[in-house]
Amino acid sequence: MSRYRPPRPKGSFYITPEGEKAMRDEVFQLWKIERPQVTSVVHEAAKNGDRSENGDYIYGKKRLREIDSRVRFLTNRLENLKVIHDKPSDQSKVFFGAWVTVEDEQGKENTYRIVGPDEFDLSQNKLSMDSPLARALLGKSIDDEVIFKTPEGERDLYIVAVSYTPPQS
Structure with missing residues (x-):
């Protein structure tokens, strides 16, 4: 059985101000707080010698790849999003943000x-x-x-x- 999955259709590029803030907070949390901690653990684990059997090193490097991938995705997505601040003129109808x-x-x-x-x-x-x-x-x-x-x-x-x-x- 093939592992191929067709690409998902692109989602809409609209986001609420609250959603944008949450995404920016996640990038900050990953890049400025979590990544330096994991980097420190990997650095200390690398000092211990044999890296092939060092769990802290192996899983730390894996977590760094996950963090970098997520930050790259969020950063690219934030560049393409349109934040909708304004309310529609006809507020009796359902539109984005309602x-x-x-x-x-x-x-x-x-x-x-x-x-x-x-x-x-x-x-x-x-x-x-x-x-x-x-x-x-x-x-x-x-x-x-x-x-x-x-x-x-x-x-x-x-x-x-x-x-x-x-x-x-």
Whole structure:
């Protein structure tokens, strides 16, 4: 069986200011804090002689490659992203950065924020704008019916609320 995987389609190049800050914080954490610590461990391990059986050296070098790879990816991605600071002129419709409350057929409500693919996190109800649900929501207004496909089949949701300020918890 072949290990070839076709390249993933490029995600959208939009990001919220909060998402950009999180990515920049991750680069800082990796490059200025974690990498110097790992470099120090590798340096000390290299002094011990035989590197072929030195776990600190082997795993430290592996971690340095992982850090460098992640920093390179984040740096390149940050160069190409467009940070969306402005709210849309028509705030009654769903656009990038909106908090959208939807209701299903059973009356259960969920609130999602439409964000870029680099910052989505379903545990925090951040929905990538490239996801099927977000694509179906974009451009819709309150009381609109949204139909989108899932692996289990089509689902219907109704938009209950649209906001561009964080909901009060």
